[in-house]
Amino acid sequence: MFDITETLERLQNDRQFLATVVLTMFFLAIFPIYFSSAGGAGDGSMSAVxxxxxxxxxxxxxxxxxxxxxxxxxxxxxxxxxxxxxxxxxxxxxxxxxxxxxxxxxxxxxxxxxxxxxxxxxxxxxxxxxxxxxxxxxxxxxxxxxxxxxxxxxxxxxxxxxxxxxxxxxxxxxxxxxxxxxxxxxxxxxxxxxxxxxxxxxxxxxxxxxxxxxxxxxxxxxxxxxxxxxxxxxxxxxxxxxxxx
Known part of the structure; x- marks a missing residue:
């Protein structure tokens, strides 16, 4: 079972765990933007408004x-x-x-x-x-x-x-x-x-x-x-x- 108190304590005391969480959140945010941009790259500047x-x-x-x-x-x-x-x-x-x-x-x-x-x-x-x-x-x-x-x-x-x-x-x-x-x-x-x-x-x-x-x-x-x-x-x-x- 997920224990939020334990997780918060680890974020405060475990730098490696904190780095892992931050990187995970970063990639979750950046991947949709990356793939969206890559999807339109085939048309080059012709599709840019x-x-x-x-x-x-x-x-x-x-x-x-x-x-x-x-x-x-x-x-x-x-x-x-x-x-x-x-x-x-x-x-x-x-x-x-x-x-x-x-x-x-x-x-x-x-x-x-x-x-x-x-x-x-x-x-x-x-x-x-x-x-x-x-x-x-x-x-x-x-x-x-x-x-x-x-x-x-x-x-x-x-x-x-x-x-x-x-x-x-x-x-x-x-x-x-x-x-x-x-x-x-x-x-x-x-x-x-x-x-x-x-x-x-x-x-x-x-x-x-x-x-x-x-x-x-x-x-x-x-x-x-x-x-x-x-x-x-x-x-x-x-x-x-x-x-x-």
Whole structure:
């Protein structure tokens, strides 16, 4: 039977027994910490959670760039594939961007000489240019207006966490950050783009007629690529010492 009084007396008088007890308690405390650390050592610094500065540059592969006149109520339909790109499967395609710019070509004609002069000619109305890009089950749409002058807008689909790139990230490991920046092949395959125009005629006096048959739209379709080999993930200390991520 365990006698606590006898044990306390031995701890006071027997130095060897005291040393044995202290060492036993030390190893009981340190072993769980050691094995916990050893268990995560296989991932090295990739599994360590810290504040990381993430830097990298996006690259663009242009699939098309052209200018088309699109009549009111009509839609320009375009199709693309990554099959035409060399080594497409080795690229981390993280998005697609469709940019559109347009002006105003609304015209006037007077019913009488000088019928469209000055205020009689009225003002052009805003036209709406719509864009849609689709890839597999993903699609995004966006509208823009020329507001009687020039206009532009962009429609894009992204397959990476854009908030991470070019910022300092807290609470994530390097492995998780790379996972957030890797599209895992989502950008490969077919793309469909549609650009449409809804034209509106402005106001004028009875002596002036206004007409708007459509708009000339300049567009470009680009794939967005992020090379993970060129992404740096570093702590403040690594940045100061010049150590690579």
């Amino acid at each position: 810290a504040d990381y500065k993430v830097e990298g540059n996006l690259e663009y592969i242009e699939l098309d760039n052209a200018t088309e006149y699109i009549f009111d109520g009509e839609t320009l339909e375009l199709a693309f594939t990554t099959d035409v790109i060399d080594d497409a499967s080795s690229k981390n395609i993280v998005g697609v961007e469709v940019s559109m710019s347009y002006g105003e070509d609304e015209s006037t004609s007077g019913n009488v000489p000088g019928g469209c002069a000055g205020p009689a000619g009225g003002q052009p109305a805003a036209d709406t240019i719509s864009g849609t890009v689709s890839h597999n089950s993903d699609n995004e749409s966006g509208d823009g207006q020329n507001n009687g002058g020039d206009g532009s807008h962009i429609v894009e689909i992204l397959w990476y966490n854009e908030s991470i790139l070019g910022s300092t990230v807290s609470g994530l490991s390097k492995a998780k950050i790379i996972e957030e920046l890797d599209s895992n092949g989502e950008g490969l395959g077919e793309y469909q783009v549609e650009i449409g125009v809804t034209a509106e005629e402005g106001n004028s006096l009875a002596t002036c007629d206004r007409s708007d048959e459509g708009e000339e739209v300049t567009y470009s379709v680009k794939l967005i690529v992020l090379d993970l080999d060129n992404v740096t993930i570093s702590t403040e200390l690594e940045t100061e010492t010049g150590e690579d991520a």
